[in-house]
Amino acid sequence: MELSSKIMKALLLWISFFQVLFIVSTVSGERSDTRLLLTRNAVSRGRHSEEYCAMYDICGAREDGKVLNCPFGSPSVKPDDLLSQKIQSLCPTITGNVCCSEAQFDTLRSQVQQAIPFLVGCPACLRNFLNLFCELTCSPHQSTFINVTTTAKVKGNLTVSGIDFYASDAFGEGLYESCKDVKFGTMNTRALNFIGAGAQNFTEWYAFIGRRAPA
Template sequence: MVLKKRKNYFHFVLCRKRHSEDYCSMSGICGTRSDGKVVNCPYGSPAVKPDALLSSKIQSLCPTITGNVCCTEAQFDTLRTQVQQAIPFLVGCPACLRNFFNLFCELTCSPNQSLFINVTSVDNFGGNLTVGGIDYFVTDAFGEGLYESCKEMMQDVPQNRNGVRLSAVQGYMTNFYRKYGSYVARHPIMVLLSSLAVVLLLCLGLIRFKVETRPEKVLDLDPRASICLGK
């Protein structure tokens, strides 16, 4: 790899690219874009054996990844945060959700990453060299399998909405709770704080809470009623 500095940016000439098993196309996180998304380092390196903590974390989300990996702990934490955003939309189809997880687990942590990922360009963020462009190589069989596992869920949605399987009320409730669940998953802190605010607002009534011990005031007895009763 040869670096040539031209007008405050780096131009890369990739003299040699290695594509083999147990080898990574990217390694670690080297920068953050203006939209807050992190970008990986464009350095190829051998896959490494994770420590016990990272290995257990990877297994919890990516059970197909074993042995050496091509992701650091920071990369895996970023992966887990990103894929969790898709859970509210895919939770209705476990097969689609599992295949979705497996795809991004392989792209991020697979020890054979260099066999299906090729870094085509690099960028410079604050003096740090980061991945700019990537080519992904996915077989037709894999792409078709992923599509087939998710298409049935997408076909069920209009059937439910049109009342073929659900009544109008059930369809409305399904759509409402699907949107509500998506909102809660995206803004958990806001939902918790708003719920707490409502409870505190209702508790303001306790400020004027009093215990009344005079029955005549509670019953609001009319004095004329006592006369009629001969009292």
């Protein structure tokens, strides 16, 4: 139990800057590939369009060292060849321009390593899980499914302190269904007990992902 509590604490810190308003898309015309975050943002707050970012780069860190993104709504950026290859190695669905700097991607890669041991037994689950965070972090269409809702000054820099992200029921259910029965190694217990607080459906899992951890 001590091991699981430490791992859950680490994962909570990892996703601490997400403040989620989970919205289900019911408009079939707005659906896209269920591998991705799917729904266009229905809220007119800031600029929301293809090839546009809701946030870009790292502008600070919390007291616990967890990095905070910059609330810069800006066009997506063409990565250099090396960064493009690095992104493709973890996030094959992300091509062309991106909404993550090299520092953001390196942070993403180091942090998802914490979850991989729990999900590696099911390639489909692991891929879907990685797709979620790849899209949130680097998608060139990030502004179509993310709203920056709150910002905070950290050492004089404006940082993201809360976001809403929007996903469809199809994506949420697909991710949960692919992972719900995955077992963690020799402990023979559900991986979601560790990385989802024992979620019994996708809304419970997303609520866990969106929980704000204390600094």
